[in-house]
Amino acid sequence: MLSIRNLHASISNKEILKGIDLSIPSGQVHAVMGPNGSGKSTLSYVLAGRAGYDVTEGSVTFNDMDLLKLSTEERAAAGVFLAMQYPVEIPGVTNMMFLKTALNAIRKAHGESELDAMQMLKLLRSKAKDIGLSEEMLKRAVNVGFSGGEKKRNEVLQMAVLEPKLCILDETDSGLDIDALKIVADGVNALRSPDRSMIVITHYQRLLDYIAPDAVHVLAQGKIRKSGGAELARELEEKGYADYGCEAA
Amino acid sequence: MTLAAFIDRSRKDKEDWKYTDLNALLFSSFPRKRESIASDSEHKSQLPSNYSDCSADNRARLVFLNGVWQPTLSHFATVPSCILMGDLESGYELTLGEQTCLVAQPIELVFVTDNDAPHEIDLKFFIDIGANGRLTLLENHRASNAITTIETDISLRPHAKFVHGKIVQGGAHLATAKAHVATGGYYNNFSLLRGGMPIRNEIDVILEGEEAQAALNGVMLLRRAEHADTTTHLLHQAPQCASRQVYKTVLDGKSRGVFQGEITVAPDAQKSDGYQLSRALLLSDQAEMDAKPQLEIFADDVKCSHGSAIGCLDEDALFYLRSRGLDEASARALLIKAFVTETLEEIQIEEWRVLFRREIETWTDAQTAREKK
Ligand SMILES: Nc1ncnc2c1ncn2[C@@H]1O[C@H](COP(=O)(O)OP(=O)(O)OP(=O)(O)O)[C@@H](O)[C@H]1O
Ligand SMILES: [Mg+2]
Numbered sequence: 001m002l003s004i005r006n007l008h009a010s011i012s013n014k015e016i017l018k019g020i021d022l023s024i025p026s027g028q029v030h031a032v033m034g035p036n037g038s039g040k041s042t043l044s045y046v047l048a049g050r051a052g053y054d055v056t057e058g059s060v061t062f063n064d065m066d067l068l069k070l071s072t073e074e075r076a077a078a079g080v081f082l083a084m085q086y087p088v089e090i091p092g093v094t095n096m097m098f099l100k101t102a103l104n105a106i107r108k109a110h111g112e113s114e115l116d117a118m119q120m121l122k123l124l125r126s127k128a129k130d131i132g133l134s135e136e137m138l139k140r141a142v143n144v145g146f147s148g149g150e151k152k153r154n155e156v157l158q159m160a161v162l163e164p165k166l167c168i169l170d171e172t173d174s175g176l177d178i179d180a181l182k183i184v185a186d187g188v189n190a191l192r193s194p195d196r197s198m199i200v201i202t203h204y205q206r207l208l209d210y211i212a213p214d215a216v217h218v219l220a221q222g223k224i225r226k227s228g229g230a231e232l233a234r235e236l237e238e239k240g241y242a243d244y245g246c247e248a249a
Numbered sequence: 250m251t252l253a254a255f256i257d258r259s260r261k262d263k264e265d266w267k268y269t270d271l272n273a274l275l276f277s278s279f280p281r282k283r284e285s286i287a288s289d290s291e292h293k294s295q296l297p298s299n300y301s302d303c304s305a306d307n308r309a310r311l312v313f314l315n316g317v318w319q320p321t322l323s324h325f326a327t328v329p330s331c332i333l334m335g336d337l338e339s340g341y342e343l344t345l346g347e348q349t350c351l352v353a354q355p356i357e358l359v360f361v362t363d364n365d366a367p368h369e370i371d372l373k374f375f376i377d378i379g380a381n382g383r384l385t386l387l388e389n390h391r392a393s394n395a396i397t398t399i400e401t402d403i404s405l406r407p408h409a410k411f412v413h414g415k416i417v418q419g420g421a422h423l424a425t426a427k428a429h430v431a432t433g434g435y436y437n438n439f440s441l442l443r444g445g446m447p448i449r450n451e452i453d454v455i456l457e458g459e460e461a462q463a464a465l466n467g468v469m470l471l472r473r474a475e476h477a478d479t480t481t482h483l484l485h486q487a488p489q490c491a492s493r494q495v496y497k498t499v500l501d502g503k504s505r506g507v508f509q510g511e512i513t514v515a516p517d518a519q520k521s522d523g524y525q526l527s528r529a530l531l532l533s534d535q536a537e538m539d540a541k542p543q544l545e546i547f548a549d550d551v552k553c554s555h556g557s558a559i560g561c562l563d564e565d566a567l568f569y570l571r572s573r574g575l576d577e578a579s580a581r582a583l584l585i586k587a588f589v590t591e592t593l594e595e596i597q598i599e600e601w602r603v604l605f606r607r608e609i610e611t612w613t614d615a616q617t618a619r620e621k622k
Contacts, residue, residue, distance in 0.1 A: 048572050049571075049572070050568050050572075051564070051568065071571070071577075072568065072571040072572050073571045073572075073574055073575060073576050073577070075572075076571070076572055076573055076574040077574055080572075081572075081573075082572055084569070087569075088563075088565045088566050088568075088569040089566075090563075090566050090569065090570075090584070090587060091587060091591070092584075092586070092587025092588060092589075092590040092591060093583060093584075093587045098570075098573070101575060101579070101583065102570075102573035102574045102575060103574075105573075105574040105575050105576070105579065106573075106574040109574065158573060162573065162574070
């Protein structure tokens with residue numbers, strides 16, 4: 001269970017998050033929608049623990065842990081995973097090496113034994129196949145020269161491999177063609193489980209046709225302005241964000 | 250060339266020695282006390298114990314103790330023992346006849362010092378490879394408490410191929426290698442420089458015959474107050490020659506790295522293809538890198554490019570790795586290794602790639618251990 005209370009955060013002294021309240025019970029998927037620049041990515045970075053984001057007020061607890069006290073890697077070990085809006089390219093590190101190092105680091109933090117090369121290869125191959133990434137993509141440098149859609153799939157692949165407890169998907173659907181969207185949604189749905197919570201940030205109702213959310217929240221100007229069921233997403237699709245003090249996005 | 254001769258040159262050609270000052274060597278407390286070397290766990294202890302790790306396999310190895318060749322400690326494998334002639338005084342000669350091919354059998358030259366080492370060791374090598382000959386040679390300079398100078402003259406006859414590797418593990422090391430490459434010849438140099446009290450590694454290549462080629466690559470790994478300088482001069486004298494250079498430098502502490510790379514294309518050298526890249530990674534804000542690429546082109550139909558970049562570890566990449574569970578030190582180590590990987594890929598000999606990668610990993614792992622403390 002994730003519980004965000006009155007969260008305020010600033011970037012270089014400019015307040016972006018202005019008192020976010022959001023609770024996501026275990027097993028639920030919540031969609032967060034909102035106009036450009038409203039603070040969706042900022043929220044996800046604050047949850048993942050990126051440097052440069054100052055929390056000035058409020059609290060975040062996840063499964064009874066004070067998330068804000070943990071380093072980025074401790075949060076990852078605690079099960080936080082952010083599928084980034086703009087995945088980073090890492091020349092010189094193969095996707096295979098990256099996944100292997102990450103999984104073993106997390107297993108180690110959980111007191112589990114590291115997987116040997118054969119076990120790892122088998123696991124990665126099968127997960128990559130599920131998400132529609134070829135083996136060749138595993139051998140390439142992380143995200144280097146990947147198309148926009150391939151990068152997003154790669155994020156979901158990492159998520160499937162690391163099996164986190166809190167999945168934050170920041171516009172993972174943007175830039176995906178219809179077929180890829182289905183594959184990614186299948187990947188996400190396969191991860192739905194009673195002990196896993198998900199935040200799905202999106203601009204499009206379309207994704208929510210495939211990933212049925214338990215709740216939808218509107219984030220505008222740094223605050224959750226409205227919460228509701230799946231119908232709220234359809235309403236936003238029709239009316240835009242004009243009701244929330246913003247121009248239509 | 251002796252230290253005195255190097256210093257003399259450095260005083261005459263100030264531009265070429267702008268970033269590396271040898272005067273300090275005259276007065277410094279160098280050579281370091283032996284104890285301090287022995288206590289530095291990263292440097293393997295000196296001969297003969299440091300040699301034990303080498304005797305296991307069947308590689309051809311010629312051992313030089315304090316600059317003096319030691320036939321009894323050397324291992325020739327299938328290489329004819331007459332391959333090396335000469336002595337420290339007059340210089341060593343390595344001559345390969347026409348059509349002779351020794352690529353399958355790389356030769357390693359191991360340079361070690363012991364307690365009887367003089368203050369300065371001045372080495373000279375003459376390497377001559379006959380037409381269509383092939384030679385693969387690795388110079389391995391163990392951390393030394395003597396000042397080492399090494400002058401290497403290389404002649405590659407038509408279509409000869411020479412793969413020349415070099416590892417310097419620390420100490421004061423001043424080197425000039427000059428390679429004359431005839432028609433269709435190929436000179437490949439890969440240098441891994443660690444430590445540096447200081448190191449100056451000069452490589453001059455003259456592409457004398459048509460379609461001659463050169464590939465120069467290297468990695469410099471520096472920390473503390475170490476100083477290493479790679480200076481290359483590439484002269485395209487004949488038409489249709491190609492040269493390629495990729496150098497990477499990683500600097501921590503108060504270390505200083507220098508890369509000076511000059512490509513000159515003579516008026517007749519049409520259709521020359523020259524490429525040069527120098528990239529440096531600064532791990533500390535007190536480290537310094539000076540990069541001076543230089544192109545002098547006197548022909549009109551050429552393709553030449555160079556690039557140089559100095560940067561820090563990519564914060565976005567660090568965050569990305571950490572958000573996937575890697576601790577900060579491991580994330581940094583992974584990115585440092587990734588940074589030099591591009592250069593390692595230029596090495597065509599698998600065995601060497603493994604060897605160089607291991608050297609680099611030893612360095613980054615020691616670096617990581619230091620950070621974790
Ligand atoms: N490093 C930064 N420095 C200054 N302002 C920033 C920085 N990063 C983000 N911002 C500002 O914070 C605000 C929120 O940005 P954020 O990326 O969270 O928006 P978003 O809701 O994810 O938008 P989008 O839908 O376009 O992805 C924006 O006004 C943005 O310009
Ligand atoms: Mg965003």
